[in-house]
Amino acid sequence: MRIQYCLYNLSDSERSIANIESLEEVVLTNLSDPLGFEHFDLNIIDLSSSGIWVSSQHQVGMIDSGNDLKSIGEMIKNSAYCLVLVIAPMNINYGFSPEGKRTSQAGGTCKYTSNIALKDVRYILDKQISTVTDSVTALEYAAFEHNDIDDTATSAFYIAKSGAPWVSVYNAKDSDKTVFARRGDTRIYLTTINNLSCDGLVKLLEMASEIKKPSDEEPVWMEGVIMFDDNKQNEIISIQQGVIEDAQKLINEAQKKLDENKWYKSALYKADEDLVEVVTDILEILFEEDMNDFVDRRKEDQRLIIDGKTYLFEIKGTSSNVRRDNLSQLENHKQIYIVNEEVDATTVKGILVINPLRKKKLAEREPVHFNEISLAERYDLLIITTETLLKLLEMKFSGAISKEEVIAMMDKSGLLSI
Known part of the structure; x- marks a missing residue:
């Protein structure tokens, strides 16, 4: 001082x-x-x-x-x-x-x-x-x-x-x-x-508390002085520390799972590349396939070939509801793929995974309009909202649905509902 x-x-x-x-x-x-x-x-x-x-x-x-x-x-x-x-x-x-x-x-x-x-x-x-x-x-x-x-x-x-x-x-x-x-x-x-x-x-x-009063520090040798019920209390501490460690592991695992759940649920508000990333993770789980090899060439956002059938995915997050131009764009990508790859039209399926009205709460989102559903049926396209996609993921995690059942659902047209 x-x-x-x-x-x-x-x-x-x-x-x-x-x-x-x-x-x-x-x-x-x-x-x-x-x-x-x-x-x-x-x-x-x-x-x-x-x-x-x-x-x-x-x-x-x-x-x-x-x-x-x-x-x-x-x-x-x-x-x-x-x-x-x-x-x-x-x-x-x-x-x-x-x-x-x-x-x-x-x-x-x-x-x-x-x-x-x-x-x-x-x-x-x-x-x-x-x-x-x-x-x-x-x-x-x-x-x-x-x-x-x-x-x-x-x-x-x-x-x-x-x-x-x-x-x-x-x-x-x-x-x-x-x-x-x-x-x-x-x-x-x-x-x-x-x-x-x-x-x-x-x-x-x-x-005046302007300086701290020095206190006597306990010498190291005091650790070896065992008296009274020291051993009993040390044993209690040791046991309970083990309980705490086990509880902390459970907490860490639960927090990790909550973070994972939060990642999947982000499909309810994300858009653009961020939405494509999380939807791709969900599709990999549903189809039990690795989709990392796909290269986006500014056409469809994801592509998957299973048993000779190609699934083209258009993934969008919008502040509006499903629009006709969303379906027209997907149909255009599908037709280009059929021509370029010289494949039968019946072996190509177009799927629109969309997060509509993403800035609204789920309870406030209007249903997909009948006209857009009819257009999807005419083009043989399937509309899946991200809310429905997450319900499918819940069923997959619980074992209520298999990969084969997921594929069968993807072959439908119109609006997928569960």
Whole structure:
């Protein structure tokens, strides 16, 4: 985790997390010059230093670092998805100079002539915390120790529920006082807990679900420790796994058959080459013949020769019902075949396999018109709708019809009905 730890001064020894540098990839920056939050997995804004809570002004209410905190508040506002933890100070002194000047101690360190505990000027604390977190915040004074978080962790304030929309993440032990909270549904957090170790910081982040709590992994040797009714339960698991495997095989086989059924049923909505492909598969099953050797020369769509008789198949899928031109085209192909092959007309049968009104539900499809049926009888052609073809396939699968009976049906004229 890459962390930016932003504090009053890089040389400042007043830090809420004393050994922060022991963590991997920690970058220390000044409050006056932080880096962009987007570059880090966690940004910590430490406001615990007494150097922040001072004013060169002669009136109580201002702090010299006010503009720096305002800038950080703007950064938080513009970095909505970044993880930020703001650490409020302990009840340290607020320093200011009523006379408008500071006195110098030995060694050149400046001393503010007046000091007031932050708990007595909470409006200053609330104002600056609100500025940094970009949300109205109210803190109340109450001192706590947090040895359930860290041996040295303490706080002097808690986050008032009447303040901004802070959602409590952790309350002080045996108390309803919130000392660690999240702002709404953002990743902006505020805590009043100071004197944390790195372990304490990690525990807070775990509480907020920002990092996962590590768990002890079971060692490999535990697999060999057999106790209680382990053997019985393992036997049950083994038996039931076999049952599951057998059931899965049945499921796979059933699914495969359903997919196959769906393929055949697609003859009820397909057209063109897609329909020719599925109808050819059905005809191969009905006639128990391999029809893959047929080459479509833009005449009939399929051809089959059985016992010296040739069956020419015209296969069509249409949005209309059977039309005269469908039958005329088939008759034309039949006559061309008779002439080219020099065969007897009685040895050639034309069959129109058609998926009529294919865009309608089966129950809404009108029957083939009488005129087209009469024309088919006159030409000695047979009309088979794909719905009837599928019924034939059902009968073939169930053993209710033989190859010879199928051939006998194909020798009929008009409209095949079952």
